[in-house]
Amino acid sequence: MAHKNFSRAAEDRNVSQPAFSRRIRALEDEVGVRLINRQTLPLSLTPAGEVFLTQARVILSTYEETIERCQIVDAAGENVIRFATSHSLYLTHYKSHIAPLVDAGGLDIDLNSTSWGASQFVAALQQQYCDVILTYWHPAMDFLSPLEAANCEYITLARDVFMPVAKTGPNGPLHHLQKGQNKPVSLLSYGSASALKALVDATLRTHLDGPKILVVNRSALANSVKAMILEGFGLGWLPQALCQQELDSGALQIVGDKSHISQLEIRLYRDRENKKSTLNNLWERLRSDIEEQ
CATH class of the missing domain: 1.10.10.10 (Winged helix-like DNA-binding domain superfamily/Winged helix DNA-binding domain)
Known part of the structure; x- marks a missing residue:
């Protein structure tokens, strides 16, 4: 029309x-x-x-x-390992933990760094659209539960910290999570497509007696949330690996207290029925490297 x-x-x-x-x-x-x-x-x-x-x-x-x-699927040969991950994990943990092994082993990687919805990563692995997914994990992220019930295994590649941060102003953070504030807290949060949304929501539910929250923007990408925080539009939760440079420089500050901070796992999931020799080799090398750390 x-x-x-x-x-x-x-x-x-x-x-x-x-x-x-x-x-x-x-x-x-x-x-x-x-x-x-x-x-x-x-x-x-x-x-x-x-x-x-x-x-x-x-x-x-x-x-x-x-x-x-x-x-x-048709184009991917036996030697191609198909990864799927979010943009933020590609920039942090994929590049630091997996890329060196890929380069050293001369492996052929088809990397899908994408803004898919969280559940789409699970479906992609179950439907063999990819061989491995690299994802954040926390008990609040129940979208991953089908993988726990299916014939899948995982490696905990690394750990991260999920923390509320705000832009630093002349007198400290521009936004706070203190009780008793008269003005609602401007929150930069995540859309339903993001795995991190569930964790922000779960954290806020444990602080119902805290300040009133006004969600001023939602984004599927942690990098977009970070950009809005740096512009001073509000506070928001970020993985520490994604904002460590800004914390070190003083551009961002942690707000709230320890109860507002969560521990994240960075997990690799694969289907046990996937018998690709290249995938098995990479999987074992990753497992060995982690055990030696």
């Missing part, structure tokens, strides 16, 4: 206007309802048409993603 006109829409599709109209009628007959309100000028969608358009876009997106997954 971008054109709101059958003639222009038909021209865009390189068909005649009568043929285009017949296709629309046939679609409406198939669905069993009228999708286009022909009594308005320009043409508009009926309420049912709005629903159909929204769902059609979802179906098309799913179809395109399925095609992409099939092509990647």
